[in-house]
Amino acid sequence: MIRWTWAFLDRPATTFDACVRFWATVTGSTVSAPRGAHDEFVTLLPSRGPAWLKMQRVGDDGGVHLDLDVDDLPAAVTVATGLGARVVAHGGDYTVLESPAGQTFCFTQADTASITDPTTPLVTVSSAPDGTVSRLDQICLDLSPTDLATDTTFWRELTGWAPEPVRRPEFSRLRGPGHPVQLLIQRLDDHLPASAHPDLSSTDLAATAAWHTALGATRVTDTPHWIVLRDPGGVHYCVTARDPYTGRVP
Incomplete structure (x- = not known):
């Protein structure tokens, strides 16, 4: 367990x-x-x-x-x-x-x-100076097409976490009750080694990305639902438009 x-x-x-x-x-x-x-x-x-x-x-x-x-x-x-x-x-x-x-x-x-009391809030939201709320609450596992099925089954069986429906076909999600982060599994287009990156949910995607760049991050790619950035160490992460209080897409 x-x-x-x-x-x-x-x-x-x-x-x-x-x-x-x-x-x-x-x-x-x-x-x-x-x-x-x-x-x-x-x-x-x-x-x-x-x-x-x-x-x-x-x-x-x-x-x-x-x-x-x-x-x-x-x-x-x-x-x-x-x-x-x-x-x-x-x-x-x-x-x-x-x-x-x-x-x-x-x-x-x-x-x-x-061991944590199940009634204790698991991950605290944080507020930017302008009041925008964000929360690091998801780890995305990035998998090549040839690794996707095997590792998706592996993480489901290892954790015992329930899969949740996701709107986009290249993603699947595992959520473990009582755990501070959920897992998002992403099918990459390219055949690359397995990797992972953190995702933050935000009440204002653009505002959070702007705050992060002011703190030393580098903006890489913008999409309607998430923005890819690099932190000061040059490592990728994403800010997403999910609700930071529920972790779900509005």
Whole structure:
């Protein structure tokens, strides 16, 4: 059973501090003390509710991965490998794996003393100076056409989360009750390695994008329903027109 889902923003060492400042600002968070052998980890602490967003200083171009808290680490690894995952590394209280398509994720030992009260708000919305509200509440898994079916089945069975209908045929969505982020699965047009990026919902798509660019992001592509940007580390993410209070398309 997956007790809690952490979204991990992995960012290049050369721009890590700027990325931490950026993501803390746009999510309305404060930053924990650094930890790790090289001070490579921080947690972004919301103004209320439990933490669920962490950042890691990495030596490559960065990306996103999920940490899944479980009660029984060896049992979870057995289930995942039975579904086609590959073990990459073991630690004392974690295991690093890859999905069948190659998306990195981790199983981490759940701390039962800190399991969240289901009535506690899971992700705090944040407000821009102009009052626009946004919320980082979705991780999008980007999959090539040849990997789509296999990894969609993998994530559904691994999480046990219910699929939800989505208006566009290239997307599907998994939502886990009691978890702070939902998963959006996107079929790419090109045959690229599996990757992931964060999505923010917003009450005003253009206003949120403008605020982010003022903070150091770069605008890449505009569509009627989402805007693609790069954060100060050069890593892609999206601002979407979903309702930040419900996570759903109006």
